[in-house]
Amino acid sequence: MINFISDTVTLPTEEMFKSILNAELGDDVYGEDITVNTLESVAAQIVGMESACFMPSGTMANLSSILAHCPRGSKVLVGNESDIYIYEAGGASVCGGIVYEPIPTQADGSLSIPDLEKGFPVDKEDSQYALPALICLENSHNRCGGRVLPLNYLREVAEFAAKKDVPIHMDGARIFNASISLGIDIKEITKYVDSIQFCLSKGLSAPVGSIVAGNRLFIEKVRRIRKMLGGGMRQSGIIAAPALVALKSMVNRLEIDHANAKILAEGLSTIKGININPDLVETNIVSFDVTGLNISCFEFINEMKKNGVQFSEMGHNRIRAVVHRHITQKDINDTIKTIESLYCIPA
Structure with missing residues (x-):
């Protein structure tokens, strides 16, 4: 997971x-x-x-x-x-x-x-x-x-x-x-x-x-x-x-999490139907919404969990992804591929 x-x-x-x-x-x-x-x-x-x-x-x-x-x-x-x-x-x-x-x-x-x-x-x-x-x-x-x-x-x-x-x-x-x-x-x-x-x-x-x-x-x-x-x-x-x-x-290594969060945000931004501005990602938290996919955030979260990726809900139909030291660039690439395979073709 x-x-x-x-x-x-x-x-x-x-x-x-x-x-x-x-x-x-x-x-x-x-x-x-x-x-x-x-x-x-x-x-x-x-x-x-x-x-x-x-x-x-x-x-x-x-x-x-x-x-x-x-x-x-x-x-x-x-x-x-x-x-x-x-x-x-x-x-x-x-x-x-x-x-x-x-x-x-x-x-x-x-x-x-x-x-x-x-x-x-x-x-x-x-x-x-x-x-x-x-x-x-x-x-x-x-x-x-x-x-x-x-x-x-x-x-x-x-x-x-x-x-x-x-x-x-x-x-x-x-x-x-x-x-x-x-x-x-x-x-x-x-x-x-x-x-x-x-x-x-x-x-x-x-x-x-x-x-x-x-x-x-x-x-x-x-x-x-x-x-x-x-x-x-x-x-x-x-x-x-x-x-x-x-x-x-453990403080200085947080830079790695920030860099990986930016990679995740940029990957999400290429998927049609996901609304996110990578320029606003400043730390290890990535916030996005999936209204453009014509599903609720809860439907998206539940489907992604079935496919091995866990996100959380942040209110106002927003989804939160928090990057930490257990998340690798491979994990991020796999996450983007999973979303693409389930929902849409990259824009």
Whole structure:
């Protein structure tokens, strides 16, 4: 099976498996797991933040961050196409009494300054309104096809947030893909936000876990919230060890995934009935639709699975293909040939 469902399907490397056997362990709830402590220190340094906290998942990482930033009864401004808004079960409302205000997401994954401005009441002293306490950005942007937020845009949002006296949290689940795409150090991105979460278990291929990073006081709050949510782990060096390997050895190879994603996009663009612009593929995610084939995305996905290729649905009749280290150029060529044999003749 050629599996384009997600980069979460990546398996640990041999080096990661070996690191588990040699990990120094302790009770992380008491701060005694040396491997976790090392991971958090390394992660904070990489993203240019004071401190970091190891999390079981990106969902818990984002939720803990929002709860740490926002008091009950406040609201968080999120993109209406963001993972936080769509795929994380409304956790901030359920657990924190925080209102989500969905902001229109532009095609490139950005939230325009005028639209963000509309999320702030004209009179913040008017008690009828929930007041914004946080702006959330997603980079790279999943449902927009892995698009990367430009630095000049991040600078504009940071200036806007400073004027409004609200922090910015970045859902950077695939932030390393963004930095590789831009060809810059990740710190050039994170300097425009107050906190960030990033996943270790996607393109970096670690088996489990995410990181939240920010200033020391913020991370202390996050750590307490993690415990409240049931995320306090014991000898979690078992999963921190392969995560360390991922950070040290798996980042630069993401360039290969980006190149293969471009090859896939260009191949799809030659098939009549498939709508895709290869020029918009910036990272490892390829988004396309098959309305021109006169079938639904679900029919296409089901038929392709029967023929050995797995895709996922991304809403609005779009299909997502995520390229990762288990996808080879041969897999991509075989995928294009399978689609051609099932549906159409190349244009």
